[in-house]
Amino acid sequence: MTYAFPPGGLPDQSVNPEGAAVFTDAYAVIPAVTQRDIVTSFLPGWKGMRMWVLARPLSGFAETFSQYAVELSAGGGSDTPEVDDEAQSVLLVTEGQLTLNIDGKTHKLTEGGYAYLPPDTVWTLWNDDAGLCKFHWVRKRYVVADGVDVPPPFVTSDKDVAPIEMPDCNGVWATTRFVDPSDLRHDMHVNIVTFQPGGRIPFAETHVMEHGLYVLQGTADYLLNKDWVPVGPGDFMWLRAFCPQACIATGKEPFRYLLYKDVNRHMPL
Secondary structure (H helix, E strand, O other), X not given: OOOOOOOOOOOOOOOOOOOOXXXXXXXXXXXXXXXXXXXXXXXXXXXXXXXXXXXXXOOOXXXXXXXXXXEEEEEEEEXXXXXXXOEEEEEEEEEXXXXXXXXXXXXEEOOOXXXXXXXXXXXXXXXXXXXXXXXXXXXXEOOOOXXXXXXXXXXXXXXXXXXXXXXXXXXXXXXXXXXXXXXXXOOEEEEEEEEOOOOEOOXXXXXXXXXXXXXXXXXXXXXXXXXXXXXXXXXXXXEOOOOOEEEEEEXXXXXXXXXXXXXXXXXXX
């Protein structure tokens, strides 16, 4: 298993600027090649960090979440990473070691490490290692539901959660689910989806859930609305509700992506 991350840097002057980035009314594609040093952002209250903002709520588009790719230099981090008490987060480490403290308990997350942080949680994170630490960060404002408790925080790893095979696919399509889909405490899922070469979504999905899809490994042809788009490691896809989607895994290695979706709540009217 490998875990892609923005490449940074800057192409030299010989590179053709015509690119594959797409932004439509139904979807966006942000290729890895566009995730360079000149588009990074920084946050107050942090030390030794930079980040790529891959998604943010946009009126009339995808409105429920933000997604960052964060790079911490040695000694970098924050004692106040989250400024919104109503926001929940998922972290996935792609490189290095992250020291995460949740309500006074310390966890060491390495490559594939995964953490869920509910709203109104006291947490800090620091890179106490000598090298860079890189992680993906998905944020969504939690929607309270009557009679439903807020879920507790938890820490696990992609390597410790067995993928669940989808039905009628001979094992070529599987999902690593870090939360039980029937657990109504959770109003978002951030999973890892894996297709073996040649595996596919055998119909054009059309549904209410918004998506952020960050390709961690492998290649595929991905159907977005009416367009087939080739994607590979580090490419990000951003889908608004009801955008048709499907994929066919290409190449010789598994096609894996980090998938966000909003679930389990009434639609606001």
